[in-house]
Amino acid sequence: MEVKKVYEFWLEDSYFDEKTKEELRGIADDEREIEERFYRDLEFGTGGLRGIIGAGTNRMNVYTVRKATQGLANFIIKENAQEKGVAIAFDSRNMSPEFAEEAALCLAANGIKAYIFASLRPTPMLSFALRELGCTAGIVVTASHNPPEYNGYKVYWEDGAQITYPKDKEIISEVNAITDYAQVKTISRQEAQKAGLYDVIDSQIDDKYSESLKNLVIHPEIIKEEAKNLKIVYTPLHGTGNIPVRRILAELGFTNVYVVKEQELPDGNFPTVSYPNPEDKNAFSLALRLAEEVDADIVLATDPDADRLGVYAKDSVTGEYISFTGNMSGMLILEYILSQKKEMGILPENGAVVTTIVSGKMAREIAKDYHVNLIETLTGFKYIGEQIKFFEQNQDYEYLFGYEESYGCLVGTHARDKDAVAAVMTLCEVAAWCRYQGMTLCDKMKELSDTYGYYREGLSTVTLKGQDGAKAIQALMKKIRLDIPEKIGNKTVIQFRDYQENVLYDCVSKEKTQTGLPKSNVLYFELEDHAWCCVRPSGTEPKIKFYIGVKGCDEKDAEGQLSEMTEAVKKIAE
Numbered sequence: 001m002e003v004k005k006v007y008e009f010w011l012e013d014s015y016f017d018e019k020t021k022e023e024l025r026g027i028a029d030d031e032r033e034i035e036e037r038f039y040r041d042l043e044f045g046t047g048g049l050r051g052i053i054g055a056g057t058n059r060m061n062v063y064t065v066r067k068a069t070q071g072l073a074n075f076i077i078k079e080n081a082q083e084k085g086v087a088i089a090f091d092s093r094n095m096s097p098e099f100a101e102e103a104a105l106c107l108a109a110n111g112i113k114a115y116i117f118a119s120l121r122p123t124p125m126l127s128f129a130l131r132e133l134g135c136t137a138g139i140v141v142t143a144s145h146n147p148p149e150y151n152g153y154k155v156y157w158e159d160g161a162q163i164t165y166p167k168d169k170e171i172i173s174e175v176n177a178i179t180d181y182a183q184v185k186t187i188s189r190q191e192a193q194k195a196g197l198y199d200v201i202d203s204q205i206d207d208k209y210s211e212s213l214k215n216l217v218i219h220p221e222i223i224k225e226e227a228k229n230l231k232i233v234y235t236p237l238h239g240t241g242n243i244p245v246r247r248i249l250a251e252l253g254f255t256n257v258y259v260v261k262e263q264e265l266p267d268g269n270f271p272t273v274s275y276p277n278p279e280d281k282n283a284f285s286l287a288l289r290l291a292e293e294v295d296a297d298i299v300l301a302t303d304p305d306a307d308r309l310g311v312y313a314k315d316s317v318t319g320e321y322i323s324f325t326g327n328m329s330g331m332l333i334l335e336y337i338l339s340q341k342k343e344m345g346i347l348p349e350n351g352a353v354v355t356t357i358v359s360g361k362m363a364r365e366i367a368k369d370y371h372v373n374l375i376e377t378l379t380g381f382k383y384i385g386e387q388i389k390f391f392e393q394n395q396d397y398e399y400l401f402g403y404e405e406s407y408g409c410l411v412g413t414h415a416r417d418k419d420a421v422a423a424v425m426t427l428c429e430v431a432a433w434c435r436y437q438g439m440t441l442c443d444k445m446k447e448l449s450d451t452y453g454y455y456r457e458g459l460s461t462v463t464l465k466g467q468d469g470a471k472a473i474q475a476l477m478k479k480i481r482l483d484i485p486e487k488i489g490n491k492t493v494i495q496f497r498d499y500q501e502n503v504l505y506d507c508v509s510k511e512k513t514q515t516g517l518p519k520s521n522v523l524y525f526e527l528e529d530h531a532w533c534c535v536r537p538s539g540t541e542p543k544i545k546f547y548i549g550v551k552g553c554d555e556k557d558a559e560g561q562l563s564e565m566t567e568a569v570k571k572i573a574e
Contacts, residue, residue, distance in 0.1 A: 003038045006057060010038075015181050016055075016063065023055040039467050044068050044175040046168040047382065050143055050152035053095055060095070060151045062102045063181065065141075068153055069103045070184045071175030072137065073110035075167075078174075081136040084158070085113035087201070089126035090141035091240050091305040092266035093151050096120070099141045101189070103153070108192035109185035112136075115199045120266055122240045122306030124410075124419035127160040127385075128212065129205045131416075134158075142305040145277035148270050160416035161385025165518055206244070212414035213248055213422050218340045219433060220252075226432040227253040233296040234424070235260035235287045237276045238267040239304030244421045254428055258294050260286045270304075278303055278310025279407055281323060288312065288321055298431050298441060302420040307381075308407040309420040311427060313441035322442050327360030327457050329427060330403035331448055332441060333411065334363060336430045337401055338370040347372070352397035354384045357517075357524060358534045358547040359405040365452040373397060378499065378520050379536060381408055385416035405457060405547070453530075453551050454558040458566050460546040461538075462573050473537050473544045480523055480535060480572060488525060488533055489568030495526035531561065533569055546573065 010016050011024055027033045037056025042049055042064045049068055051060045076082050086107050090100035097120075104114035115133055117125075123140050130138035138156035146152070155163050155171065163171060178184065192198035217223065232249070234257055236242040242264055249257050262272050263286060270276045273283045278301040291299045291312070299312035299321060311324040324332075334353060341347040351372040355363050356379050367374035375397075377383035384402040391397045403409035408418030411426045427441075434444050449455070464472045484496055486507075496505045497515050499522040504513045522536040530551035537544050546569045552558025 003035055006038045007034050010055065020055045020061065020063075036466055041176075044071065044172050046164075046172070047162050047380070048152060048154040050146070050150060052149050053151050060099070060153075062098065063184075065099045065102050065153060066106050066184045066186060067178050067181065068175055069106040069139070070110070071178055072139075072155060072171055073107055073112055073185075074177075075171045075174045076112060076136055077110065079136075081158075082110070082112045084134055084136040085115055087126060087130035087133055087135045087138040088114055088116040088141075089121045089123070089129070089138070090117070091123070092120050092238060092268055093141075093143055093304060094148065094268035095151055096141045096268070099151065099153065100139070102186070103139050103141070104198060105186050105189060105192055106184065108195065108197035109187040111197070113197045113199065114192070115201050117201045120240045122244060122302075122419075122421055123154075124307055124415040124417055124421060125205070125209055125244070127156060127415035127417045127419075128209050129201060130156060130158070131160045132205060132208060133201075140305065144305055145275070145279070145303040145308060147275055148268060156417075159385070159389045161389065162380075162382035162417065164382055164386045209414070210244070210248055210251065212412070213425055214251065216412045216414075216422065216426065217252065217429060218337070218344075219429065222436050223252055223254075223429055223432050226435045227428075228255055230254060230298070230428065230432055230435060231256045231258070231294055231296040232428060233258045233260065233287050233291045233294065233299045235263045235284075235301045236306070237263050237273060237278070237283060237301055237303060238265065238270050239276065239302060239306060240266070241302035241306035241420060241424075242266075244306070245302065245424050248421060248425050249428060252425065252428075258290055258296065260290055262286050276304050278308055279326070284310065284312060284323075291321060297435075298428070300424055300427070302424065303407075306420045307418045309409075309423040309427070310407055311441075313431075315442040316440050317442075324441070324445070325360075325457065326403070326405045326407035326409075327362070327455070328445055329407070329423070330405075330409050331360070331362050331366065332430050332444060333409060333423070333426050334401050334403065335366050335448060336426075336433065337411070338366065338372065340433075341400075342370060348398040348400075350397050351400045352387075352391065353400055354387045354402040356380070356383065356404045357522070358536075359403060360455050360457050361530065361532070361549055361551070362448070362452050362455045363403070366448075369452070372400060378517050378522065379404070381410070381418045384410065388413055388416055405459075449555070454553065454555055455549065455551050456558040456562040457550075458548040458562050460548065460566055460569050460573070461543045462546075463543050465542045469542050473542075476544055476573065477521060477523070477535070477537065485525075485572065488527060488572070489564050491527040491529060491531050491565070493525050494528055497522075497524040497526075499524070529561075531565060533565070535572075544573070
């Protein structure tokens with residue numbers, strides 16, 4: 001159907017409410033806006049939906065959410081898995097409660113029981129809850145760290161991880177098969193409750209989640225000794241982290257926790273930040289100001305759905321607050337877990353660390369030093385969660401830690417997605433342990449670099465919005481594939497991997513083998529001197545991303561190499 005006809009259908013059909021029609025009448029004279037909203041259906045990708053909130057087929061609204069949920073319901077019924085129900089959580093974004101409610105009522109209309117949190121919760125708590133409740137699947141309504149105009153919808157399966165192949169493709173097929181909104185079912189909340197198909201998740205899940213986290217603590221005696229001496233500034237960035245983060249820190253005895261008041265309460269407009277992302281240094285402005293006032297040791301920020309953690313720590317030498325990348329905070333936690341478990345004699349011989357191909361490479365050296373296995377997956381924490389399932393099924397490895405460069409990690413197996421609440425708890429334990437040893441987090445990070453090498457990573461992105469942008473991103477990927485560079489900057493390409501074509505090409509021996517990972521639109525360049533570069537379109541934003549990594553002999557050398565590589569990568573994108 002032509003774009004204009006779809007637009008007119010939404011204006012005229014009785015299925016769509018008056019508020020939606022009023023919004024669409026407001027763009028009647030804007031052909032470009034009509035095109036953007038209706039040129040396609042909002043894509044249900046391998047993780048679910050994500051898009052701008054608004055009326056239209058290419059927008060996040062109650063109708064696109066219902067359609068996605070109907071497709072999920074159809075798949076669950078085909079799997080004969082409807083008896084176990086679906087757990088639902090939502091974050092602080094605009095329309096999150098409404099979208100969660102619509103999903104619950106659509107499931108109920110299909111005879112599938114919905115378990116829904118009464119108020120906002122972090123994403124990892126959904127992963128925990130669905131396993132605790134024995135559900136078939138889970139839904140989280142969130143757009144993570146995206147700008148305020150976005151919202152999203154992620155689907156999880158019974159193991160607690162986001163859906164992966166082949167279930168992701170099968171669910172996508174079911175969603176795409178719905179071409180008529182009349183196929184989408186819904187009922188009222190009253191009807192759903194009367195039928196026993198709508199349950200509000202009670203606070204026992206919150207209690208069990210907190211207990212699960214406390215069981216992960218390695219040195220409670222050191223926390224007891226040092227917690228009162230550690231000053232922590234924390235901001236939930238208007239998201240879901242405020243209550244669970246403060247609860248776990250208080251229960252462990254961290255009493256000097258200062259919360260950024262301006263960012264304490266949930267607010268989907270994120271009024272104090274332009275971009276609620278702990279990867280963005282601007283998101284820390286208020287937190288760092290408070291840190292200066294109270295002389296904090298560490299400064300922490302979680303994103304709106306509390307699955308990512310950003311960190312600053314005070315350098316005792318300069319008195320400045322130093323930013324830690326996701327790779328750096330990941331290495332602090334990783335080395336702490338391995339070193340302390342080894343010291344206590346509880347480091348398993350079949351232990352495994354899981355990370356992604358675009359994450360920092362210091363983990364390889366740390367894992368090798370402690371004689372544990374390191375497994376690399378495609379980008380996306382769902383693949384790390386999937387490995388835990390494989391470990392349990394095959395009984396071959398014991399999960400120790402998982403992390404990715406984009407500020408996400410998972411300590412323990414209580415959840416199967418990155419968990420910033422658990423990360424806050426563990427990083428504060430690491431800080432307490434460092435203090436007990438007469439060190440700061442900055443001192444410990446320098447010690448790791450001196451021991452394993454000065455690794456530095458960067459990310460360069462090209463944003464190309466809208467229909468034309470999507471085409472341009474695909475054209476750029478095709479161009480790189482057709483003209484594989486022999487060098488990037490001054491570094492020779494020694495190995496090239498095309499994950500979409502499942503080809504690993506050794507540039508020295510000229511031998512071609514398979515990548516060993518699922519197919520994905522990703523290009524990877526292994527370079528000389530331990531450097532690397534990876535190119536992939538974002539799965540959640542209109543961007544193409546260039547990941548870069550180098551290893552230097554000292555901090556200055558590493559920073560210089562990273563700067564040169566970043567400039568070289570920009571030329572590839574031209």
